């Protein structure tokens with residue numbers, strides 16, 4: 001419907017002051033079968049009020065970047081525990097930039113050795129979250145850093 | 151370039167990033183969209199709108215993916231919108247339909263968008279029909295619209311789609327339980343999916359018998375029942391044939407008018423609400439109705455100035 005102003009669904013008649021939910025893509029690049037963390041994260045972020053698009057396992061960087069473009073997400077979250085992060089994560093950032101999506105926040109998590117963190121940040125991964133990170137911490141970071149602040 | 155007008159122009163010439171951003175503006179009901187709505191609808195090329203609905207887990211997304219594969223083989227450019235429920239408490243959502251469709255993700259002739267229902271109860275989001283118009287303007291045809299996993303009453307899709315496919319999956323044992331009458335009434339075609347399961351043939355026979363005697367479809371042919379196995383592609387060609395056969399009936403003047411009535415009703419209801427809410431007497435009317443000094447019908451009439 002054409003809307004001159006959004007309305008609060010719980011208080012019809014009141015303008016909806018709450019921001020629109022932040023859209024997050026959660027993807028698992030490469031041949032990595034560890035999906036527990038990605039699923040925990042997807043559910044946790046849903047409960048924190050995010051709209052989460054989960055793409056499932058075994059995604060190429062091309063598939064992830066194309067999905068991010070069609071879904072016009074605010075955050076791309078990459079979960080990787082296979083050890084192939086140095087090959088796959090920078091490639092996703094590269095492809096997103098080639099599409100003009102420089103303003104999308106790209107974050108990662110999983111099993112990533114400290115020695116690789118600097119190189120990944122250099123390549124455009126904004127932040128990397130290891131085992132034991134709480135969902136609350138991740139949600140707070142996304143709210144602070146996503147291009148459409150929540 | 152971020153105003154909806156330029157985004158629409160860019161989307162029409164194949165800019166997928168622009169289409170993605172335009173869809174966000176639509177979804178957020180951004181006020182900047184209103185001036186270009188007439189242009190958005192005028193830019194439509196009359197894509198075939200196909201609704202895919204059915205109970206949770208019946209295989210809607212897998213079927214959409216299989217249909218997309220077959221339609222791509224026929225040289226069609228396919229648009230997909232999949233709607234998932236938002237939590238009424240947190241407003242968050244998990245949209246997992248893409249999992250089944252990722253094989254098409256990097257295909258430039260397929261555009262797939264996930265939408266959260268954002269408080270709407272009919273199985274779609276309030277802005278789904280505008281999102282469909284945007285895909286139509288960008289020359290995707292057909293456009294497949296997957297609803298929220300539906301029960302009896304999530305039948306909004308029938309007012310939007312030209313062809314509504316209801317996807318049922320055979321239940322082990324009691325097949326009757328799986329059949330939701332409200333949903334079957336809006337079916338133009340019934341796909342009995344998971345055809346690889348032993349109960350599938352029996353479910354299909356049962357549904358055929360039921361639909362051949364079903365009321366509520368006066369003047370319309372009974373919905374065909376087609377056995378599919380979305381995971382292998384079995385039956386998909388027959389389903390596409392049935393969809394194509396249905397196109398002529400769907401585009402008859404009567405059916406086109408019925409859909410127009412539906413869209414107008416929807417637009418009118420929302421317009422009336424917005425007018426009433428913007429009226430100076432809105433809050434006093436709410437109080438009057440709450441304190442039972444005024445009945446809601448009279449209050450509504452006054453707010454609309456009649």
Ligand code: B12
Nearest residue numbers: 033034035036037077078079081082083109110130131133
């Ligand atoms: C459970 C597990 C499995 C299960 C996976 C079940 C499943 N469906 O997920 C099974 C048994 C199948 C398995 C198999 C294998 N595993 Co395993 N597995 C683990 C284990 C013990 C725990 C992983 C887990 O689920 N953690 C719980 C979740 C909730 O935590 P998480 O994924 O880390 O996610 C958290 C954070 O990292 C972060 N996060 C994660 N992703 C993201 C993304 C974003 C965007 C953000 C912001 C945050 C974020 O948030 C989460 C919440 O805090 C780890 C060891 C470990 N301690 O991590 C090994 C481990 C990951 N496995 C390992 C290996 C080698 C394998 C196998 C190759 C073993 C083999 N030889 O067969 C296979 C490969 C399977 C495959 N196909 O890929 C190695 C990987 C080594 C490496 N990368 O160098 C590990 C580290 C064990 C080890 N110490 O050697 N494994």
Ligand SMILES: Nc1nc2c(ncn2[C@@H]2O[C@H](COP(=O)(O)OP(=O)(O)OP(=O)(O)O)[C@@H](O)[C@H]2O)c(=O)[nH]1
Nearest residue numbers: 206207208209210211212299343344345379380381
């Ligand atoms: N055996 C069998 N399984 C199938 C078939 N089609 C889909 N499935 C499986 O059924 C499960 C649900 O499939 P989806 O396509 O996600 O179902 P859906 O109706 O989109 O689900 P929601 O969107 O959650 O309502 C998945 O595990 C599919 O692999 C089929 O033809 N045969």
Ligand SMILES: [Mg+2]
Nearest residue numbers: 210211246247
């Ligand atoms: Mg689905």
